[in-house]
Amino acid sequence: MYGQQVNWRKWQHFFEQRANRPLPPLASDTDYSSLPKSLARSLAVFQLGESGGGTVIEQARLSDLPGTNDHYAAAMALFVKEEHRHANVLAMCVRLLGGSLVRKNWTARMFVFARRLIGLRLKVLVLLAAEVVGICYYHLLASRLPSCHIQRWLRELVDEEKYHLFFHCDFLRSQICSAGQRRLFIVVWRSLMVVAAVTVIIDHRNAIRDMGLDVKTICGRWKSYSRLAEQLVTRDGLPECVMQSRQTSHA
Ligand SMILES: [Fe+2]
Ligand SMILES: [Fe+2]
Known part of the structure; x- marks a missing residue:
């Protein structure tokens, strides 16, 4: 049950097929002037968070953790490239x-600090928390927008972040080799998600308020995806057929 091997070649192939997609053309289709400025600022902070990632590529390349190999390192590099596309x-x-990009932000700094401080496994855990936050937040923002380019692009990001979530869960599942490690993962994961949720709610409170989002709804979605990620990593509560269909969905 523990320490299962992952077919990283499949993940490499999956990311390779998407790696050279051009950016959508930048043409305004909507009058965005009625949307709150806090939305632009909030997306600018996420834009900063989607940048970077060089150290995780290097760590994956040098990793001697069980189950990792050159295909995992290649898939990780392509994953980071896809995140950079998200940033664009x-x-x-x-x-x-009509907003401006930001170069510094305290939550983005915390995210970068956490990613740099720790080894590959904890680094991937931080990335997984970011996927859960992104999936839910982009989805809820898109649900409050009129039909427009930004809404469509955010929905595309949500779809892609879901695959990133699966990618990181595959790695973390392969690293759990005992019941003790499984328990440790659950404690660290749940704590990390609480910190991530509180941090984002504080930093993005203006956009959350101005876009008419409800903190309870946001937390509910985060909790659902956090639980899904936990189940994918520990295989608790997921029928085998779900695992198998999930694993073949990117083949
Ligand atoms: Fe992303
Ligand atoms: Fe992602």
Whole structure:
């Protein structure tokens, strides 16, 4: 049950097929002037968070953890490239909204600090928390927007973040080799998600309020995806058929 091998070649192939997609053309289709400025600022902070990632590529390349190999390192590099594409798409959103990109932000600094401080396994755990936050937040923002480019792009990001979640869960599941490690993962994961949720709610409170989002709804979605990720890593509560269909969905 523990320490299962992952077919990283499949993940490498999956990311390779998407690696060279061009950015959508930057053309305004909507009058965005009625949307709150806090939305542009919020997306600019996420844009900063989607940048970076060089150290995790290097750590994956040098990793001697069980189950990792050159295909995992290649898949990780392609994953980071896809996140950089997200950063470019979010930069286009900020521009359409009349906002400015940010170079510094305390939550982005915390995220980078956490990623740099720790080894590959904890680094991937931090990335997984970011996927859960992104999936829910982009989805809820898109649900409050009129039909427009930004709404469509955010929904595309949500779809892609879901695959990232599966990618990181595959890695973390392969690293759990005992019941003790499984328990440790659950404690660290739940604590990390609480810190991530509180941090984002504080930093993005203006956009949350101005877009008419409800903190309870946001937390509910985070909790659902956090639980899904936990189940994917520990295989608790997921029928085998779910695991198998999930594993073949990116083949
Ligand atoms: Fe992303
Ligand atoms: Fe992602």
